[in-house]
Amino acid sequence: xxxxxxxxxxxxVELSAEPRTxxxxxxxxxxxxxxxxxxxxxxxxxxxxxxLDGVPARSCITYAAACEGADVTTIxxxxxxxxxxxxxxxxxxxxxxxxxxxxxxxxVSARDLVLRLPDADERRIxxxxxxxxxxxxxxxxxxxxxQSVIEARRARNVAPLADGGRTSLGPVGSGRAxxxxxxxxxQQALAPASxxxxxxxxxxxxxxxxxxxxxxxxHPPAKVFAMFDDIAGIAACxxxxxxxxxxxxxxxxxxxRVRLGPIAAAFEGAARxxxxxxxxxxxxxxxxxxxxxxxxxxxxxxxxLLPLENGAATAVELSIGYxxxxxxxxxxxxxxxxxLAKRLVAEFxxxxxxxxxxxxxxxxxxxxxxxxxxxxxVLRALLARIFGxxxxxxxxxx
Amino acid sequence: xxxxxxxxxxxxxxxxxxxxxxxxxxxxxxxxxxxSLGPMLNLRLVQxxxxxxxxxxxxxxxxxxxxxxxxxxxxxxxxDIEDGxxxxxxxxxxRGVATNIAYRAxxxxxxxxxxxxxxxxAADWISALAALGARVTLRSLAGARxxxxxxxxxxxxxxxxxxxxxxxxxxVPMRAASAHWGYAKSCRKTGEFAHAIGAVLIDPAAASxxxxxxAIDTTPIVITDAAELFGxxxxxxxxxxxxxRVADALLxxxxxxxxxxxxxxxxxxxxxVLEAGA
Numbered sequence: 001x002x003x004x005x006x007x008x009x010x011x012x013v014e015l016s017a018e019p020r021t022x023x024x025x026x027x028x029x030x031x032x033x034x035x036x037x038x039x040x041x042x043x044x045x046x047x048x049x050x051x052l053d054g055v056p057a058r059s060c061i062t063y064a065a066a067c068e069g070a071d072v073t074t075i076x077x078x079x080x081x082x083x084x085x086x087x088x089x090x091x092x093x094x095x096x097x098x099x100x101x102x103x104x105x106x107x108v109s110a111r112d113l114v115l116r117l118p119d120a121d122e123r124r125i126x127x128x129x130x131x132x133x134x135x136x137x138x139x140x141x142x143x144x145x146x147q148s149v150i151e152a153r154r155a156r157n158v159a160p161l162a163d164g165g166r167t168s169l170g171p172v173g174s175g176r177a178x179x180x181x182x183x184x185x186x187q188q189a190l191a192p193a194s195x196x197x198x199x200x201x202x203x204x205x206x207x208x209x210x211x212x213x214x215x216x217x218x219h220p221p222a223k224v225f226a227m228f229d230d231i232a233g234i235a236a237c238x239x240x241x242x243x244x245x246x247x248x249x250x251x252x253x254x255x256x257r258v259r260l261g262p263i264a265a266a267f268e269g270a271a272r273x274x275x276x277x278x279x280x281x282x283x284x285x286x287x288x289x290x291x292x293x294x295x296x297x298x299x300x301x302x303x304x305l306l307p308l309e310n311g312a313a314t315a316v317e318l319s320i321g322y323x324x325x326x327x328x329x330x331x332x333x334x335x336x337x338x339x340l341a342k343r344l345v346a347e348f349x350x351x352x353x354x355x356x357x358x359x360x361x362x363x364x365x366x367x368x369x370x371x372x373x374x375x376x377x378v379l380r381a382l383l384a385r386i387f388g389x390x391x392x393x394x395x396x397x398x
Numbered sequence: 399x400x401x402x403x404x405x406x407x408x409x410x411x412x413x414x415x416x417x418x419x420x421x422x423x424x425x426x427x428x429x430x431x432x433x434s435l436g437p438m439l440n441l442r443l444v445q446x447x448x449x450x451x452x453x454x455x456x457x458x459x460x461x462x463x464x465x466x467x468x469x470x471x472x473x474x475x476x477x478d479i480e481d482g483x484x485x486x487x488x489x490x491x492x493r494g495v496a497t498n499i500a501y502r503a504x505x506x507x508x509x510x511x512x513x514x515x516x517x518x519x520a521a522d523w524i525s526a527l528a529a530l531g532a533r534v535t536l537r538s539l540a541g542a543r544x545x546x547x548x549x550x551x552x553x554x555x556x557x558x559x560x561x562x563x564x565x566x567x568x569x570v571p572m573r574a575a576s577a578h579w580g581y582a583k584s585c586r587k588t589g590e591f592a593h594a595i596g597a598v599l600i601d602p603a604a605a606s607x608x609x610x611x612x613a614i615d616t617t618p619i620v621i622t623d624a625a626e627l628f629g630x631x632x633x634x635x636x637x638x639x640x641x642x643r644v645a646d647a648l649l650x651x652x653x654x655x656x657x658x659x660x661x662x663x664x665x666x667x668x669x670x671v672l673e674a675g676a
Binding site: 002018019020022025041042043046049052055056057058060061062063065066068109112126127128130131132162163164166167168169170171172173174175176177178179260261262263264292293342343 | 399400401402403404405406408409410414427429430431432433435436437438439440441442443444445446449451453454456458459460461471473474475477478481482483484500501502503504506507508509516517553554555556587588589616653
């Protein structure tokens with residue numbers, strides 16, 4: 001717990017809260033200011049928008065501890081505010097709400113537009129409100145309400161304030177805190193994956209997404225195919241993979257650690273390997289779960305070896321299919337997958353080439369999992385999806 | 399949708415922040431405005447042991463013109479640039495970009511340094527600053543180093559930052575009086591991450607251009623020797639001479655196999671070229 005002192009609705013407040021407490025939870029749970037609504041909790045829907053140092057900010061992705069010394073105004077603090085009073089009347093008149101869930105955030109954003117926009121241009125109002133989602137009204141009444149307040153104010157010669165009144169640089173809410181240090185929380189030891197984390201059977205499935213990758217190796221197809229049978233050897237070429245037990249083709253159990261940017265996950269699971277020497281092709285089907293994010297994935301890799309240069313070299317064609325469920329699947333941005341898969345397959349191919357040429361793969365890790373680890377590419381890719389559009393609202397903005 | 403527990407520290411200055419980061423040994427994460435990291439924390443995609451909040455560090459809130467270039471501290475927000483609270487050497491180019499990042503409530507906290515550090519290929523600054531020829535200064539306890547923005551982003555969500563390093567400042571060169579600037583992006587919904595970005599800085603007088611094709615799910619394509627895109631020479635008639643086939647070949651070479659995707663990127667780049675102006 002850390003002590004947080006700040007101003008809320010012109011009242012000095014000093015309360016202790018965990019560092020992970022969002023400003024929204026802080027005002028709702030500690031101060032009973034439940035007019036601030038939480039919708040998506042990742043900065044997209046706008047329901048939690050409050051005024052921070054006088055200008056709008058997302059209280060769901062702003063931690064209360066980061067607002068030490070800041071000036072917070074929630075919807076409850078806008079009762080006497082002139083623009084808000086005019087907006088409330090206009091919202092009533094124009095039927096700008098139905099269920100009202102989005103309305104507190106909508107009013108805070110609308111107030112900012114009324115303050116800043118020089119005129120009541122409908123397009124600019126719509127763009128300005130695009131970070132506040134309403135599922136009832138279709139926005140027509142809301143836009144009309146905001147438009148009418150801007151028109152009325154400009155008609156009364158109330159000039160806009162283009163910068164919303166802000167004069168200092170840096171994130172709003174910052175800058176008035178002194179250095180501090182919170183107690184370290186008791187780290188929750190990651191629960192060792194239980195036995196049940198490893199699935200009993202590995203079912204067939206139809207992948208939701210399929211990616212094709214291809215690389216070449218300067219070794220004959222037969223040699224590559226033999227290499228592909230050495231599950232532990234192949235695994236050594238793959239990053240982030242560790243085997244739980246000696247692999248058998250019908251069952252390979254292991255763990256894949258994947259990292260993408262700041263995101264880390266560990267999928268524990270099992271796979272089975274099928275091979276067809278006649279066509280120099282094969283298939284790996286796997287299933288795994290990440291305990292941390294409560295996500296599960298099923299993956300499938302089909303490979304086919306084709307001779308190149310009169311059989312002196314081999315083209316490896318991979319078809320990687322996967323389906324992801326659980327939290328990691330909530331958001332999707334499949335595009336990043338291609339980049340990741342490409343990078344990882346290239347890395348895999350380079351390691352494989354070194355391994356087959358008798359050099360060390362450069363990895364100290366002992367026995368590591370097999371093609372599953374291509375699945376690891378997939379998993380990374382899957383992770384990539386996460387950031388996806390969920391975070392969308394933010395065109396990039398730490 | 400609540401983050402896993404983390405410890406929180408608010409260092410008194412940049413050196414203290416760097417010491418904490420180094421001591422964190424990979425389990426600490428820097429937060430500034432938190433507009434990209436916050437969602438990831440809330441979704442528990444990221445579970446650092448320690449969050450180091452640098453949002454109060456005055457050393458990172460500077461904005462000044464020095465040696466003919468604009469130096470923006472990492473904590474300058476998109477809204478700071480949008481509102482003109484920072485000086486400008488790009489004759490409005492950066493202001494235009496900042497204005498269309500996400501939403502106002504996000505721009506009020508989201509920072510330029512944080513956006514770069516996050517290295518999301520679809521974010522605006524990665525492409526825009528590469529087109530403007532900007533550089534970043536990275537600092538760790540060992541000292542500072544500097545690199546071009548296009549070298550800083552190494553892949554989707556992967557930057558050149560070492561574990562104990564942070565983005566300290568962005569250096570933006572003066573835009574030449576004769577240089578035209580064009581910037582376009584395609585978003586399905588206003589404020590969303592872009593699906594395609596085109597950024598061009600074309601100087602017909604100097605016969606030079608920097609062209610960026612961004613939001614391609616990996617490091618943006620940055621073309622500094624862009625004459626080929628304009629039929630072999632960059633001159634006043636560059637808009638008529640823009641050759642979509644060359645752009646298409648560049649995208650194909652970058653591994654964009656889907657013709658429809660290439661078409662979207664080319665259309666957006668073409669819009670940036672056609673809308674470019676002095």
